[in-house]
Amino acid sequence: MSALPGLDDLATYRADKGRLGRALEALPGDFPRPEGAFPAPYGVVGLGEGWWAAELLRPRFPDTLAPGTTFVLAGGYGLGRLAGLLAAARETSRRVVVLGFGPEAEVPVPSSPLTPYRYLRYVLEATGEAELGAEVDRALSRERERLAPHQKSPENPAKLLAWGLLERIPLWVTGPRHPFLAQALQQVFARIAKSLSIAPPPAALEFFITALEARHEQGDPLVGVVAGDDEEVRLAREVLATRVDFLEELAPPEAQGPVPEALAYWYRLAWAAYYLALLYRQDPGDHQVLARLREAAE
Amino acid sequence: MSALPGLDDLATYRADKGRLGRALEALPGDFPRPEGAFPAPYGVVGLGEGWWAAELLRPRFPDTLAPGTTFVLAGGYGLGRLAGLLAAARETSRRVVVLGFGPEAEVPVPSSPLTPYRYLRYVLEATGEAELGAEVDRALSRERERLAPHQKSPENPAKLLAWGLLERIPLWVTGPRHPFLAQALQQVFARIAKSLSIAPPPAALEFFITALEARHEQGDPLVGVVAGDDEEVRLAREVLATRVDFLEELAPPEAQGPVPEALAYWYRLAWAAYYLALLYRQDPGDHQVLARLREAAE
Numbered sequence: 263m264s265a266l267p268g269l270d271d272l273a274t275y276r277a278d279k280g281r282l283g284r285a286l287e288a289l290p291g292d293f294p295r296p297e298g299a300f301p302a303p304y305g306v307v308g309l310g311e312g313w314w315a316a317e318l319l320r321p322r323f324p325d326t327l328a329p330g331t332t333f334v335l336a337g338g339y340g341l342g343r344l345a346g347l348l349a350a351a352r353e354t355s356r357r358v359v360v361l362g363f364g365p366e367a368e369v370p371v372p373s374s375p376l377t378p379y380r381y382l383r384y385v386l387e388a389t390g391e392a393e394l395g396a397e398v399d400r401a402l403s404r405e406r407e408r409l410a411p412h413q414k415s416p417e418n419p420a421k422l423l424a425w426g427l428l429e430r431i432p433l434w435v436t437g438p439r440h441p442f443l444a445q446a447l448q449q450v451f452a453r454i455a456k457s458l459s460i461a462p463p464p465a466a467l468e469f470f471i472t473a474l475e476a477r478h479e480q481g482d483p484l485v486g487v488v489a490g491d492d493e494e495v496r497l498a499r500e501v502l503a504t505r506v507d508f509l510e511e512l513a514p515p516e517a518q519g520p521v522p523e524a525l526a527y528w529y530r531l532a533w534a535a536y537y538l539a540l541l542y543r544q545d546p547g548d549h550q551v552l553a554r555l556r557e558a559a560e
Numbered sequence: 561m562s563a564l565p566g567l568d569d570l571a572t573y574r575a576d577k578g579r580l581g582r583a584l585e586a587l588p589g590d591f592p593r594p595e596g597a598f599p600a601p602y603g604v605v606g607l608g609e610g611w612w613a614a615e616l617l618r619p620r621f622p623d624t625l626a627p628g629t630t631f632v633l634a635g636g637y638g639l640g641r642l643a644g645l646l647a648a649a650r651e652t653s654r655r656v657v658v659l660g661f662g663p664e665a666e667v668p669v670p671s672s673p674l675t676p677y678r679y680l681r682y683v684l685e686a687t688g689e690a691e692l693g694a695e696v697d698r699a700l701s702r703e704r705e706r707l708a709p710h711q712k713s714p715e716n717p718a719k720l721l722a723w724g725l726l727e728r729i730p731l732w733v734t735g736p737r738h739p740f741l742a743q744a745l746q747q748v749f750a751r752i753a754k755s756l757s758i759a760p761p762p763a764a765l766e767f768f769i770t771a772l773e774a775r776h777e778q779g780d781p782l783v784g785v786v787a788g789d790d791e792e793v794r795l796a797r798e799v800l801a802t803r804v805d806f807l808e809e810l811a812p813p814e815a816q817g818p819v820p821e822a823l824a825y826w827y828r829l830a831w832a833a834y835y836l837a838l839l840y841r842q843d844p845g846d847h848q849v850l851a852r853l854r855e856a857a858e
Contacts, residue, residue, distance in 0.1 A: 313762035339765060342789045343736065371668060409609050438641065445761035452771035459771075461756055463743035464611040473757075476840045493639045495774035497856055542774045555769050558795055
């Protein structure tokens with residue numbers, strides 16, 4: 263490979279054909295605004311791209327279908343599951359709101375690696391949780407200050423993280439405070455950096471301690487990326503210290519509460535994945551890559 | 561590495577110090593029998609090792625805590641979470657049954673890669689679902705006929721699968737019929753074969769199509785292991801065909817219904833992981849490997 267692109271060099275950003283960098287910078291506050299009032303109680307169900315937002319909302323709205331309003335975060339590749347779900351929701355709920363990019367979507371949310379934020383924010387606004395939504399936005403805005411391209415490499419944690427992940431396979435280490443964060447990071451890292459990473463199964467400690475025991479020949483070295491500080495994370499870090507090439511400890515975001523924290527970690531990794539895509543000379547967007555899926559799923 | 565051990569050679573099985581092979585053969589029917597009657601309605605909650613059984617039971621018992629009996633599938637590394645959960649369960653439920661290997665366990669289920677079956681079977685018997693339990697056992701017994709060590713290599717699908725996975729990284733491909741199977745396979749493969757594998761996040765198609773795009777240098781090649789035949793699995797297979805080294809298609813098990821099917825796939829992969837551990841000259845059991853975790857978590 264020739265010399266790697268410089269992340270402080272404007273020319274590098276020409277590879278960002280779909281302008282994902284601009285979307286990342288504009289993200290805090292960039293979501294569809296709900297109109298009118300939605301009858302309570304609320305249910306949330308997520309398909310495809312919508313899965314993580316639905317899980318983040320689950321502690322507030324334990325039901326999938328609710329008698330008041332059911333929000334269907336539909337993504338766009340329903341593959342026949344959406345039709346059955348919509349029929350059930352319309353049977354149960356006074357109001358059904360479908361968000362996504364398929365033909366059934368009433369609120370358009372175009373396909374993008376960044377939609378988890380948009381689905382989440384819409385539902386928070388529509389359900390009287392605007393204050394939590396504002397805290398998410400504050401957390402993301404604070405992250406953006408340090409992560410956007412105008413911040414030069416030594417002061418930009420996302421650029422540094424991208425260098426740390428280069429030609430390595432991340433192993434996401436999160437704790438019970440953020441039950442779905444590892445999979446959300448796996449997803450955004452794939453869609454932006456176009457690279458594999460490993461999210462552990464739910465009994466993560468048993469996995470970390472056994473899965474690296476045989477360690478047959480491996481090309482790309484592993485790097486444990488650690489988010490959070492509860493007892494499980496501390497134990498996992500101790501277990502992994504002797505088993506991976508190195509650990510990247512993510513500094514705790516300035517954010518109040520588990521949902522803003524999770525979104526801040528995710529946004530930071532989205533930026534790191536963006537810079538990593540540029541180092542790999544890949545388009546950080548995925549519109550072209552997903553074209554084949556759109557055709558196949560239609 | 562010297563010549564690989566022969567899987568039809570008795571001497572190879574000496575590496576199985578904890579006799580996991582015997583436990584695998586004895587598994588269908590090997591679970592603690594519930595005694596007495598348990599008041600309905602039922603709730604199920606899973607921690608650590610108990611997570612998958614709880615998810616398999618979720619469609620039947622949507623509640624975690626229920627007013628009648630709550631079954632706590634506790635594993636053994638509760639790390640403080642168990643105490644709070646038990647207090648809440650005792651507040652809510654007439655009866656709380658704790659299964660696992662920690663000091664709180666009323667029904668002992670010693671730590672093992674095979675406990676998902678045991679947790680599941682106990683709860684099925686205790687909740688009037690014995691017929692479904694019997695179908696699980698029939699499915700596993702049918703698998704055992706073809707997978708146990710006395711079946712020589714060319715006729716033994718698990719031995720063949722072990723050879724196919726040797727020095728490769730499996731990528732588990734499952735569909736919405738089996739929502740947690742990929743993570744269950746990732747777990748059992750780690751605990752027995754002592755090796756890493758990759759379970760996709762919930763929006764699996766978008767992951768498969770993007771995560772392999774940058775494909776920087778990788779040592780161990782990837783193999784897609786495909787279980788099931790719904791539309792998502794078919795699309796994933798098509799996407800992966802040009803992106804991984806090869807696809808291993810698992811023959812559908814002879815089993816009635818999603819739960820027996822899922823257990824049959826899991827049991828087959830447990831056998832394949834067992835043979836793979838032997839090829840790697842590893843003890844297929846994990847009692848020794850987990851000793852450090854037991855110390856740290858006490």
